Amino acid sequence: MDPESVTQFPHSIDETQALLGVGGYVADRSLATVLFLALRMRRPIFLEGEAGVGKTEVAKVLAERLGRPLIRLQCYEGLDVSTSLYEWNHAAQMIEIRLREASGDTARDAMRSDIFSERFLIRRPVLQALEGEAGRAPVLLIDELDRADEAFEAFLLEVLSDFQVTIPELGTIRAAEPPIVVVTTNRTREIHDALKRRCLYHWLDYPTAERELEIVRRKVPTAHADLSAELVAFVQRLRGADLFKAPGVAETLDWATALTELDAVALDPELVTDTLGVLLKYQDDIARIGRSEADEMLRAIRREHASA
Secondary structure, eight states: OOGGGOOSOOSSHHHHHHHHHHTTOOOOHHHHHHHHHHHHHTOOEEEEOSTTSSHHHHHHHHHHHHTOOEEEEEOOTTOOHHHHTEEEOHHHHHHHHHHHHHHTOOOHHHHHHHHTSGGGEEEOHHHHHHTOOTTSOOEEEEEOGGGSOHHHHHHHHHHHHHSEEEETTTEEEEOSSOOEEEEEEOOSSOOOHHHHTTSEEEEOOOOOHHHHHHHHHHHOTTSOHHHHHHHHHHHHHHTTSOOSSOOOHHHHHHHHHHHHHTTOSSOOHHHHHHHHHHHOOOHHHHHHSOHHHHHHHHHHHHHHHHHO
16 A cells, blocks of 8 residues: 555544554554544544653654654754744845845835745744645654643644644744644653643553564564564563663564574573663663573563463
């Protein structure tokens, strides 16, 4: 299926789940339901969950399968309107002013009108998303909103409720067709209720072992079947351990890829301890899972598989 030809929204929850599946995203029915409703109701979707569980990937797959441009706004502390919405091309404006002065054209009202016109406007991600063409409105990914300041949340309220923004020099700009908005947060801080009320909410949790195994099979098809089963079972056990940061699905896929590059067909304690840096990102967590702990976990996994 050519993604450029897919422009219609799915007509059911099953179609939504299938659409994600074609894009390589293994979604459960609850996520497919919220996405279906968000598309049908033209509402932003607010995805919250631990890092690495697939929140950003939802927006990427939607854009690909619906044949829409993906516009990504990566949030960070200090993000403001000039970076996210628009700013004026001051250098070009100054050149225009100097040229007018040199030619004797100094009528202030006319100059101001021309200087603050769209040809001097630098469009940032939010404005680009609102100005998308009707029938092919983009997917706007507002990624990791919890990294931005609360003042930026307040700016987003008009965007998420009315799909419009106000530029003082130009007036109100409203989307001809609302973009598909996906807001993600890793919950490092609470997002204000006023913003959440404008969205459909979904908590994206770690996947079950069965779904995570299916993700590995799709994303790392070259991994040996026994290796995939063991590493997924190992990661599932790690998430129940007392770690500072449990591994996400992204780390599971990285580990599967790394072990495949090492031509591994099964796990062993030495291989686990040598490659834990792919899976865990804090030294205290790596030290917590020593060779003896890895050996014990692997034995438990194999006992479970043998009795299954």
